[in-house]
Amino acid sequence: MRRVVLATAATVSGIVLLLSLKPASDPAAASAAGGAAPQQTAAGQESPQGGSASQTGSQSVTGNVAQTQYGPVQVRLTLTGDKITKAEAVQAPKGGTSDQKTALAIPKLNQEAVAAGSADIDAVSGATYTSGGYKQSLQSALDKAKAAGGTSGSSGAAGASSSPQAPAAQARIVTGNVAQTQYGPVQVRLTLTGDKITKAEAVQAPSGGTSTQKTALAIPKLNQEAVAAGSADIDTVSGATYTSGGYKQSLQSALDKAGG
Structure with missing residues (x-):
C-alpha cells in the first residue's frame, strides 16, 4: 500500500513539473521576428529605383581653329543624337575693341547655332570677321560629328533598304570672270559645297607700287566676307x-556660273 502511495505521488509531481514548463518559442516573439523581414525587403526595393534612370548619350565635338584678321575662332558643340544642344566658343578674338565685339557677337552666334542646328546662321552686324570664323569652325565641328556617327547606323539602313546611301555633297570650284579696274584686273575663284561658299580667293589682283599694299590689305578681308555672307x-x-x-563683280559672276 505504501508503494502505491509513493508511486502515485511521484506521478503527480512529474505532471506538475511538465505543466510548469513553457515552450521556448513564444508566438508573440515569432510574430515580431517575422515583421522584420518585410522591412528588409522594402529597403532592398529602393536600390533599383535609384539606378533605373538612364541618360541619353551626348557627345562633345570641337571644330577646327578658324583664323580671322582679329584672331582665332574655335567652336565646341554638345550634341545629343544629331541635335545641337549647346554651342560655345573656346577661342575668340580679344584685345582692344575685339573684346566688345566678341562679347556682343558670340552669345548671339551660340544661340543661332543651337536654333538652326547647322552652320547656316546670320553674321552678327559689326562682327563680320568673327562671325565668318565662327561659321567655319562650326561647320568643321558638324563635319567631324557626322563622320564619327556615320558608321553607327549604316548596318540598320542597309537592312531596311537596298538602295545606296546618298553621297555627301562634293566640293566644286568656280572661277568668276575677270573684272578690269583702274589699277589692274581682279578675278575671284570660289570653292562651294552644295550652294555654300566654303572658300574664296583672288587669282588675280592689282599689283605694283601702292597697289601691292592695298591688295595685301583688302583681299584677305574680301575673301572672309565672301565666305561669311555667302553672296556678293x-x-x-x-x-x-x-x-x-x-572683286565683287568677279565674285557675282562666279556665283552666277554656280547657279547661285
Whole structure:
C-alpha cells in the first residue's frame, strides 16, 4: 500500500513539473521576428529605383581653329543624337575693341547655332570677321560629328533598304570672270559645297607700287566676307575701293556660273 502511495505521488509531481514548463518559442516573439523581414525587403526595393534612370548619350565635338584678321575662332558643340544642344566658343578674338565685339557677337552666334542646328546662321552686324570664323569652325565641328556617327547606323539602313546611301555633297570650284579696274584686273575663284561658299580667293589682283599694299590689305578681308555672307553683298574695304568693286563683280559672276 505504501508503494502505491509513493508511486502515485511521484506521478503527480512529474505532471506538475511538465505543466510548469513553457515552450521556448513564444508566438508573440515569432510574430515580431517575422515583421522584420518585410522591412528588409522594402529597403532592398529602393536600390533599383535609384539606378533605373538612364541618360541619353551626348557627345562633345570641337571644330577646327578658324583664323580671322582679329584672331582665332574655335567652336565646341554638345550634341545629343544629331541635335545641337549647346554651342560655345573656346577661342575668340580679344584685345582692344575685339573684346566688345566678341562679347556682343558670340552669345548671339551660340544661340543661332543651337536654333538652326547647322552652320547656316546670320553674321552678327559689326562682327563680320568673327562671325565668318565662327561659321567655319562650326561647320568643321558638324563635319567631324557626322563622320564619327556615320558608321553607327549604316548596318540598320542597309537592312531596311537596298538602295545606296546618298553621297555627301562634293566640293566644286568656280572661277568668276575677270573684272578690269583702274589699277589692274581682279578675278575671284570660289570653292562651294552644295550652294555654300566654303572658300574664296583672288587669282588675280592689282599689283605694283601702292597697289601691292592695298591688295595685301583688302583681299584677305574680301575673301572672309565672301565666305561669311555667302553672296556678293559685301562691304567695300576702305582705301581699296577699285579693288573691292572688281572683286565683287568677279565674285557675282562666279556665283552666277554656280547657279547661285
